Amino acid sequence: MKNLPKEIKCVIFDMDGVIIDSEEIHKKAYYETFASLGVHVSDKLYKSFTGASTINAFQKLVAHFNLDKNPETLVLDKRKRYVNFFENDPNLHLVENVEEIIKYFYQKGLTLILASSSAMVNINRVFNRFNLNNYFAAKISGADLKESKPNPEIFNKAAKLANVPKENCMVIEDSDNGIKAANDANIFVFGYANKLSEGQTLKNADAVIHNFLELKKVI
The missing domain is CATH 1.10.150 (DNA polymerase; domain 1)
Structure with missing residues (x-):
């Protein structure tokens, strides 16, 4: 397990199960x-x-x-x-408190990157519906990659797009495949324990959170 970086400059978000309960x-x-x-x-x-x-x-x-x-x-x-x-589906909604933590990070001047295996058409559908575009510096979709998670390519690319050293980045993921990708990219990763993300152990996350507001205490 790695320690949380002393200075976080970039937060890399997964989308499905982290930003939206889809x-x-x-x-x-x-x-x-x-x-x-x-x-x-x-x-x-x-x-x-x-x-x-x-x-x-x-x-x-x-x-x-x-x-x-x-x-x-x-x-x-x-x-x-x-x-x-x-x-x-009128019940489709953002994950609880994720909008608040996105705005919190943005107001602190952190660079936010979306790194999702979803197609860009689905990413844009979510970001447009919930007005998230202004907060993110870049969005990466599965189509931008040669290899899918658990390959670390997506997070290596995210850090490069942010122009931030990996030691100043962190990832938020709800899947074991995504956590392995972050581990292999050597970036600190929070596992988000989403009750709807079935069968995910989060055992290789550097830390596990159950509510996004927990991050306000450490960042």
Whole structure:
């Protein structure tokens, strides 16, 4: 476990399960797509997708079931289903207190970067709906990467975009894949214990929080 950096200059946020409670509608969209393919996806297999990009998840699925399907086509199918839920689910909301902590960091002059495996179209959909664009210096999507989480590429790229040394950065993640990516990028990572992020242990996080307001005490 690393110690919290003495001076934080950059905060790198994951999106799904950290900024927005969208895990449930992602799950509905995935399982609708699985049903359309006639495959039964176990909880264990589904949980292994958490934090990975959608293309990575469907590549795994096609290989696992030996499907004669194009993963890119399945991504588009799942995305349509997700958009339908996103636009028609009035209960979709930001994670509790995350907007307050985003504004707190922004007012302290910290550089905020979004580093999400989601497609940029989904990121923009969230950021536009909840008016978050002004607070973030940059947004990275799964499409900007050669490798998906747990590969550290996304966080290496985030630190570079922020133009901040890694020792002055921190990551907030809710998935074990994302935490491993931050570990391998050698950036301090807070695990956020979101009750909706199923099957995530957060065991390799440098610290675990249950409420974003806890961060005000340390930063």
